[in-house]
Structures are given as C-alpha cells and as structure tokens.
Amino acid sequence: MLFNSPAPRNPIDNETVVSHPHVRIDGPLKVSGQARYAYEYNDEIPNAAYGFILGAGIATGSIRSIDTNAAESAPGVLLVLTYKNAPKQGDDGSPQLQGADIKHYDQAIAFVVAETFEQARAAARLIKIEYTKSKGAFDLNAVKDTGSMTRAAADTHMGDFQKAFSTAAASVDVTYTTPNQSHSMMEPHASIAKWDGDKLTVYMAHQIIHSAQANIADTFGIPQDNVRVVSAYIGGGFGSKLVVYADPILAAMAARQLGRPVKVALTRPQIYNHTTHRAATIQRLRLGAGPDGRLTAVGHQVWCGNQPGHGPENAAAQTKLLYPGDNRWIETRLSELDLPIGAAMRAPGEAAGLLALECAMDELAEKLNIDPVELRIRNDIQYDPEVGPSRPFSTRKLVQCMQTGAERFGWSKRNPKPGQVRNGEWLVGIGVAAAIRNNPVRPSGARATIDRNGILTIETQQTDIGTGSYTILAMIGAEMLGLPVDSVRVKLGDSDFPEAAGSGGSFGANSSSTGVYYTCSALRDEIVRRSGLNTTDVSFSDGSVISQGRSIRLADIAGDAGISAEEKAEFGDLQKKFAQAAFGAHFAEVGVDIATGEIRVRRMLSVCAAGRIINPMTARSQCLGGMTMGIGAALMEECIVDKRYGYFVNHDLAEYQVPVHADIPDLDVVFLDEVDDQSSPIRAKGIGELGICGVGAAVANAVYNACGVRVRDYPLTMDKII
Ligand code: MOS
Known part of the structure; x- marks a missing residue:
C-alpha cells in the first residue's frame, strides 16, 4: 500500500493499546538468557x-x-x-x-x-x-585543506553571505572540533x-x-x-x-x-579499529543576527576525512533546516584519511553538527544579550529555509518544546552571567540546546496470521536493536485486531520474513509500524469477508469482530487453517512536499569543581515533539539513551588517534570512556502531544536519534554558564577547563 496523502482516521487513533506505556514483550526472554544473539x-x-x-x-x-x-x-x-x-x-x-x-x-x-x-x-x-x-595521512587538521573528495555533501550558497555577516548587529565566528567516536555497543559483531x-x-x-x-x-x-x-x-x-x-x-x-x-565474534578491541566509527570534524560557524536576534547570516563549514569511496560526516545537514536566515554559506569538505572507515553512528552528521551549531547559538545569544531560549524562539521557522514556504514542516513544535522545557526546568532562575552560582566546591550552571532529527521512512512489509486460538502472529524482517520494535509491533497488531498485547506473537529479523525497513536513520519504528498496520488492515478485511458480517460499521475488540450488534470470535473465523495477510508499506512524495523532522529542547545543569575542573551533570530534561508516541515507555528509554550518549559526547568519548601509526589507541571499554551510572543523574523526558498526518497512518515520527541531537551542546553551554570557560574542542575534559 502506498502512503501518499494525509493519513485518514483509522483504528490506531483509538489508542486503546497504542500510546499507553508497555513493558518490553521480549524482556523476560532477555533477562532469562533465552533471547539468542548471533x-x-x-x-x-x-x-x-x-x-x-x-x-x-x-x-x-x-x-x-x-x-x-x-x-x-x-x-x-x-x-x-x-x-x-x-x-x-x-x-x-x-x-x-x-x-x-x-x-x-x-x-x-x-x-x-x-x-x-x-x-x-x-x-x-x-x-x-x-x-x-x-606513509599515511592520519591527522585531520593537517589534511583538511588538501582538497575535496567527490562524495562531500551539497553546498548551500544563498544571498550575499559575506555582506550580511560583516554588517550584522551581532555575530560570532567560532571553530569547534569534534573527535572520532566509537559506537561501543554491548554486543560485539558476531556471525x-x-x-x-x-x-x-x-x-x-x-x-x-x-x-x-x-x-x-x-x-x-x-x-x-x-x-x-x-x-x-x-x-x-x-x-x-x-x-x-x-x-x-x-x-x-x-x-x-x-x-x-x-x-x-570480533573481540572488543577489534570493534574500534576493524569496524567503523563516527569521524572527527572541524566546524567553523559564522552566525550573524539583527538587534532583534533574528538570524541574517548562517555560515557553517565542515571539514572531515575518510577513506576513498566513503562519505563525509554530514555535520551541516541540520543547519540547512533548523534556522532561518536569507544569507547562507554552508559547505562540507572531505579529505582523504587513512584511519579506519568513518560511517554512520547514531544521528550521523547532526549529532556532531549540533554540538557546534547549538554552542555557537549560545555564544551569539550572549553577544546579543538575549536569553538563549528566547533566541531559539525568535528564530523559529515553519518551513524549509532553503526552499521557502512552499515546503512547510509537517509539524514543528520547537517553540513549544523550548517553552515547556524552560518552565519545567526552572530556566527563569538561570543567572545569565557565568560563574555566579556556587554550591560548596562546585560552580553550577545551566544550558539549553535545540534538537532536530529528520523523519525518513523506508518501504516495509509484514505478514500477519490469526490462528484458531485467536493468537495473532506478525512476521517481518524488521529488527530490534534494543529499541523496542518487538513491543511496538505487537501493540500495533493488538490495536488493529482488538486483542490484548499478550495475544500477539512477533517474529523479527529473518530474511525468510517479508522485507522490512530495518533499524537505522530513525526510520525503523514509523516505517515498520506502517507495514504492520497495512498488513493488519488487509487481515481485518479478510476476516470481515469470511465472517459474513455486514461490512459497514465493523469494529474489532475483545478478540472478536463486531458489526451491528453481532459479534464473532476471531478464533472461530480463523478455523484450523488460520487466516494470513501480507502487505508492504510504501511511501510517496510527502517527504518532498513537507520537511519532516522531530524536534526537541534539551536542558542541562552541571557542576564544575572549582579546584579540579571536574564536571558532573546534575540533572537534565528533554522535551520532545516527535509525532504520536507509540510506546511512551520504550520511547522514553530511547531518549534517555540518547541523552546518556550526549553526556558521553560532551564530556568523555574520544577515540585517540596515534598520528604516527594511524590507529585508535584506546580500543577497549576501559580506555574509551562512556558514561556509567554514576555519570547519569536525574534525567527526565517529556513528550508533547503531537500527531503528524503527513508522516504515516501511525502519525508517528522517528525517535531513536532525537535524544542525542544537541544534548551535548546543552551540557557544554551549562559548563560555560557555570564557570565561564568556553571549550570548543570536544570532549570537555578537565584539562581543558583548568
Ligand atoms: Mo543509525 S546511525 O542509522 O543506526
């Protein structure tokens, strides 16, 4: 089935099961060791x-x-x-x-x-x-100007950037660097x-x-x-x-x-140099604004490196969408490096890009003497700034995210002057950053079978990388067939099942849910056809199909042979007509030790608007995971390059630092009510990468607010603060 016009009202909108928190259906298998990994x-x-x-x-x-x-x-x-x-x-x-x-x-x-x-x-x-x-090239800084490989991202040159930038009422021209990072997922690759x-x-x-x-x-x-x-x-x-x-x-x-x-199986040390990583970037941000804070000049240049045949870290991609400004200069340059291959890591491009852009916005706010939350609000735009009003955002609630977050976090108590708040040995500060992550979709199919016991089985190639796919697909099936979730079996991750989107690019949940939705719609039609019920005014609930007061159990209609349906969701050009993205506002409070420069995150809040939230429990976990990775990006994660020999020196979890429990204090996530009629019949958006987007910048901005030291070289380690 092709999704190519705004979603009609459909059974998912009943929200009998969907949008209610549900524990992972695969949880017991995982904690009892019965879920088998490769x-x-x-x-x-x-x-x-x-x-x-x-x-x-x-x-x-x-x-x-x-x-x-x-x-x-x-x-x-x-x-x-x-x-x-x-x-x-x-x-x-x-x-x-x-x-x-x-x-x-x-x-x-x-x-x-x-x-x-x-x-x-x-x-x-x-x-x-x-x-x-x-001889190899291992130092990005040394090769950044050597020229570009062809697979760099498209440039944007709009208006008269130089003039707008040089005549802006306030401006910043700052260069940020982000390091190589490793995915460091728990399960090493194995076959x-x-x-x-x-x-x-x-x-x-x-x-x-x-x-x-x-x-x-x-x-x-x-x-x-x-x-x-x-x-x-x-x-x-x-x-x-x-x-x-x-x-x-x-x-x-x-x-x-x-x-x-x-x-x-790869050994843990092999993960770091044998597999891929998020590649380091050098990013120059030039932002210019009028006295009202409205951006007039948006400049973002990115330099990165990779092996021939591999692409750039696309760190300016979100700069093209997030803020207005008639004069734009956005460029990505890619040089050859002989380090291990750089490739996609959670929010590839935008995670690194927003670390720079959202700190530069903080720097601009200070120059303008405008509150950083207010600056984002004044720079809201409801359409793609590079295309114009003909390409509106399907939904964009960044302003509401900012306002709700500011209210809940106690933003109004922030002292805009750095270094003013002291708590014992700690200087305390708070910071904010915006989050944006595109909402792509991919074709996704499924097969659904109802059996004589009234059990619904869903089979699809969709994967669950720890995100909760098993659970949300069971919830979609349950909602569609009027069943409790524990009457749904979900089988994933096998090429014998119908081809599906898989997990990547934040497209998994929305795409695969849509595939299961269309499949269950087809199954409903077949059940109704076989039931002999009047086809108008049909509903599914309590394991039965009901029409005009008559109710027949699905188990009875299924009979010994069961009933199956198979469908595939495909997506038309709504992604072209509408800019589609999820938005968020991240708030962080940190303490910086006055003597050692040690940074501790004290509390964080993310307010997200990401369409319908299918399962608030697993969606929240996704955001918490993203925020945790954002703390890592801000404060500790870095593959250290040995520039003599061309490898990542810290190739295990003892030396590649990621946040542990003691580094993660009070984190909270709030989802705004939102449905996106243009995204899918589910009206959902991807959530897997939104949580990491921008969050590290909120931490870095909080560090600046705490102690007045602006570190532009991630991660913000103690030596750079002192
Ligand atoms: Mo994601 S970096 O597409 O798993």
Missing part, C-alpha cells in the same frame, strides 16, 4: 568450528611476506585463510583477503579456524608477517555461517536484514535467495551494524571450504 545458536549449529580474525598491525602499506606454517600445524587448527588462498569475491559486497594491500589498521589479513576459540586465537599469533609500510549445498545461512548481528543479505550474496556472487540472514536479537547497533564487516564473510568462506559451520 553467537548463541549452539543448538541449531552444534558442530561449529571457531574462527579468529587477525588484523593488520600497520595502517597503510602492504604485506611483504606472510608465513602461516606454524599456525597451520598448531593444535586444533583446521584452516588458515589469507589473501594467498582466499577465493575471488565481488567488489559490490564486502570482499575480504583480496590482496596484499593494507588500507587501515586492523583490516582483516588472516582468518584462522580451529576446534576451539582459544586454539584459533593462539594459532593466529603464530602467523609471521612482514610489512612494507607506506555463524552454515552451508546446505549452495544455500548459505548466516546468523549475524545486522540492523537491516535485506541489505546484509544482498551484500553477502554480492560478495560470493550467488543469488540473494540462496542467502538467509537471521538477526533475531541484537545487542545494540547505533549504526555500527549497518555495515557488513569481515566476520560473516570469513565465516561463510571458511564454512564452505571446510564443509562445516564456522562461528566468529
């Missing part, structure tokens, strides 16, 4: 051999010699793959071991398979390698591969099933239908599991050669 299919695959990936010990150059003799004769070893004996693979997939060239540190250069993990790991250490090193004749099954951790399936098929040059991908439970993704790395490919390659299943 590496845990021991019953189905009892005879798997263990693989260990050996990564390159240099960043750029080539392998001069590789001696695998000792490894091959080590105890338990079944196979050692290197570029010398690996089969040729397709460039469209994720080919591994295709030559002696090294493109980045910890790139897979050998794969050892043995009877046990320990044997494979021990044997990998017996491989003797000699490298020919070549088990098994061949049955020419059919390959891969249990792996991937956010989008059909894209993993296509990638693996292309790598091996086999039909997509011959590859089954299963990612039923996923221990976090944050974008890291949008990419196919070496684990499924090498496992499948070795499994085919050995005629035996092979399993492999």
Whole structure:
C-alpha cells in the first residue's frame, strides 16, 4: 500500500493499546538468557568450528611476506585463510583477503579456524608477517585543506553571505572540533555461517536484514535467495551494524571450504579499529543576527576525512533546516584519511553538527544579550529555509518544546552571567540546546496470521536493536485486531520474513509500524469477508469482530487453517512536499569543581515533539539513551588517534570512556502531544536519534554558564577547563 496523502482516521487513533506505556514483550526472554544473539545458536549449529580474525598491525602499506606454517600445524587448527588462498569475491559486497594491500589498521589479513576459540586465537599469533609500510595521512587538521573528495555533501550558497555577516548587529565566528567516536555497543559483531549445498545461512548481528543479505550474496556472487540472514536479537547497533564487516564473510568462506559451520565474534578491541566509527570534524560557524536576534547570516563549514569511496560526516545537514536566515554559506569538505572507515553512528552528521551549531547559538545569544531560549524562539521557522514556504514542516513544535522545557526546568532562575552560582566546591550552571532529527521512512512489509486460538502472529524482517520494535509491533497488531498485547506473537529479523525497513536513520519504528498496520488492515478485511458480517460499521475488540450488534470470535473465523495477510508499506512524495523532522529542547545543569575542573551533570530534561508516541515507555528509554550518549559526547568519548601509526589507541571499554551510572543523574523526558498526518497512518515520527541531537551542546553551554570557560574542542575534559 502506498502512503501518499494525509493519513485518514483509522483504528490506531483509538489508542486503546497504542500510546499507553508497555513493558518490553521480549524482556523476560532477555533477562532469562533465552533471547539468542548471533553467537548463541549452539543448538541449531552444534558442530561449529571457531574462527579468529587477525588484523593488520600497520595502517597503510602492504604485506611483504606472510608465513602461516606454524599456525597451520598448531593444535586444533583446521584452516588458515589469507589473501594467498582466499577465493575471488565481488567488489559490490564486502570482499575480504583480496590482496596484499593494507588500507587501515586492523583490516582483516588472516582468518584462522580451529576446534576451539582459544586454539584459533593462539594459532593466529603464530602467523609471521612482514610489512612494507607506506606513509599515511592520519591527522585531520593537517589534511583538511588538501582538497575535496567527490562524495562531500551539497553546498548551500544563498544571498550575499559575506555582506550580511560583516554588517550584522551581532555575530560570532567560532571553530569547534569534534573527535572520532566509537559506537561501543554491548554486543560485539558476531556471525555463524552454515552451508546446505549452495544455500548459505548466516546468523549475524545486522540492523537491516535485506541489505546484509544482498551484500553477502554480492560478495560470493550467488543469488540473494540462496542467502538467509537471521538477526533475531541484537545487542545494540547505533549504526555500527549497518555495515557488513569481515566476520560473516570469513565465516561463510571458511564454512564452505571446510564443509562445516564456522562461528566468529570480533573481540572488543577489534570493534574500534576493524569496524567503523563516527569521524572527527572541524566546524567553523559564522552566525550573524539583527538587534532583534533574528538570524541574517548562517555560515557553517565542515571539514572531515575518510577513506576513498566513503562519505563525509554530514555535520551541516541540520543547519540547512533548523534556522532561518536569507544569507547562507554552508559547505562540507572531505579529505582523504587513512584511519579506519568513518560511517554512520547514531544521528550521523547532526549529532556532531549540533554540538557546534547549538554552542555557537549560545555564544551569539550572549553577544546579543538575549536569553538563549528566547533566541531559539525568535528564530523559529515553519518551513524549509532553503526552499521557502512552499515546503512547510509537517509539524514543528520547537517553540513549544523550548517553552515547556524552560518552565519545567526552572530556566527563569538561570543567572545569565557565568560563574555566579556556587554550591560548596562546585560552580553550577545551566544550558539549553535545540534538537532536530529528520523523519525518513523506508518501504516495509509484514505478514500477519490469526490462528484458531485467536493468537495473532506478525512476521517481518524488521529488527530490534534494543529499541523496542518487538513491543511496538505487537501493540500495533493488538490495536488493529482488538486483542490484548499478550495475544500477539512477533517474529523479527529473518530474511525468510517479508522485507522490512530495518533499524537505522530513525526510520525503523514509523516505517515498520506502517507495514504492520497495512498488513493488519488487509487481515481485518479478510476476516470481515469470511465472517459474513455486514461490512459497514465493523469494529474489532475483545478478540472478536463486531458489526451491528453481532459479534464473532476471531478464533472461530480463523478455523484450523488460520487466516494470513501480507502487505508492504510504501511511501510517496510527502517527504518532498513537507520537511519532516522531530524536534526537541534539551536542558542541562552541571557542576564544575572549582579546584579540579571536574564536571558532573546534575540533572537534565528533554522535551520532545516527535509525532504520536507509540510506546511512551520504550520511547522514553530511547531518549534517555540518547541523552546518556550526549553526556558521553560532551564530556568523555574520544577515540585517540596515534598520528604516527594511524590507529585508535584506546580500543577497549576501559580506555574509551562512556558514561556509567554514576555519570547519569536525574534525567527526565517529556513528550508533547503531537500527531503528524503527513508522516504515516501511525502519525508517528522517528525517535531513536532525537535524544542525542544537541544534548551535548546543552551540557557544554551549562559548563560555560557555570564557570565561564568556553571549550570548543570536544570532549570537555578537565584539562581543558583548568
Ligand atoms: Mo543509525 S546511525 O542509522 O543506526
């Protein structure tokens, strides 16, 4: 079904189940260890051999010699793959071991398979390698002006920026830097591969099933239908599991050669250099405003680096949408870097971009002597500033988010002069930032079956990366069929199910819910048809279909054979006609230790407007997670680049700092009432990335308000405050 005009009134609007908080239906399976993750299919695959990936010990150059003799004769070893004996693979997939060239540190250069993990790991250490090193570029600052690679984002040049900026009543010209960051999700990437004749099954951790399936098929040059991908439970993704790395490919390659299943998990240290990361940026913000605070000049230049063939950290993307200003100069420049590959990490682009933009707005507010909340309110715009009123926002409640947040947080008590509020050894400050995250949608299908016990089963490729997909899809099914949630079974993350959006880009919940909605609509139609009831005035409740006083149980209509329906949601051009985004306002209070510069977040509040909130409980958790990651981005997260050798030095969770419980005090989330008729029949918007957008800037602005030190180089560590 095509969604291409404003959503009509429909059963979701009843909100019998939807919009009420619901605990995760997969929670008991998870806490009792019954939810199986990729590496845990021991019953189905009892005879798997263990693989260990050996990564390159240099960043750029080539392998001069590789001696695998000792490894091959080590105890338990079944196979050692290197570029010398690996089969040729397709460039469209994720080919591994295709030559002696090294493109980045910890790139897979050998794969050892043995009877046990320990044997494979021990044997990998017996491989003797000699490298020919070549000079690499590892320092963004040094290469930023070397020119651009072609995949940079589109520039905006509107009006006469130079003139508007130089004649503005108040202006700021400030440069912010954001570091490389690692997803550091809990579950490391893992795969088990098994061949049955020419059919390959891969249990792996991937956010989008059909894209993993296509990638693996292309790598091996086999039909997509011959590859089954299963990612039923996923221990976090944050974008890291949008990419196919070496684990499924090498496992499948070795499994085919050995005629035996092979399993492999990346080690925690391998996550940092073997997989992708959020790439560092340098961002120059030039903002100019009239005396009323209204922006007249919006300048945002972004410099970043990546491997050839990979894109930029699109940090200016939201600057194009968030604020008005007739004169605009927005540019992204991408230079070649030989660090590990930069790619999407939660709110790719906007998370890093808003760290800079929303602090620059704070700096501008101070210059204008206008309250930072008031400055955002004065710069509200209800349409896409680069297109004009012909492209309105479908909904935009940023002003309401700001006002509600200011009221609830006690913003009026803020002393605008930094360094004035003292509490014992702490200087205390509060800060604000705006949040915006686009609301994309993707095609998404599902199958729904009602059985003779009145149980509804929903099957779809949609994944749940810890976000709550299982639960919201059960809620949609329950609402549509008039069932309690515990009469709905949800099966996810298997390429045998109808193709679905998957989890990424904040499109998962809205898209997959729409797919399940259309599927359940079709199922309702079929149930009504078979019931013989009058088709006007039909409703579904209490496990029955009801029309004009007659009620028939769904279980009775389903009969022994059950009734199934399959549908796919597709989306027309409403995303072009309307700018669609979720909005939020983040408030943070911090304490800065007067002696040490230690920063402690004391409390935070996010007020969000993100369309209909399908499950307020899991949506809240999404925002809390985003806010927590925002604290990390503001205060601690950074992959430290060794500029001599080109790798991330702090490659484990002991040294790559993320917030822990003691770093996360009183966090609160408020959702404004909102429905978006243009977003989908569910009237929902994505929420997965909104929570991280801007939140780090609110923390940094609070630090400035507390102590008067403006740090423009993230993360704000103690050494930069003192
Ligand atoms: Mo997201 S970075 O699209 O998982």
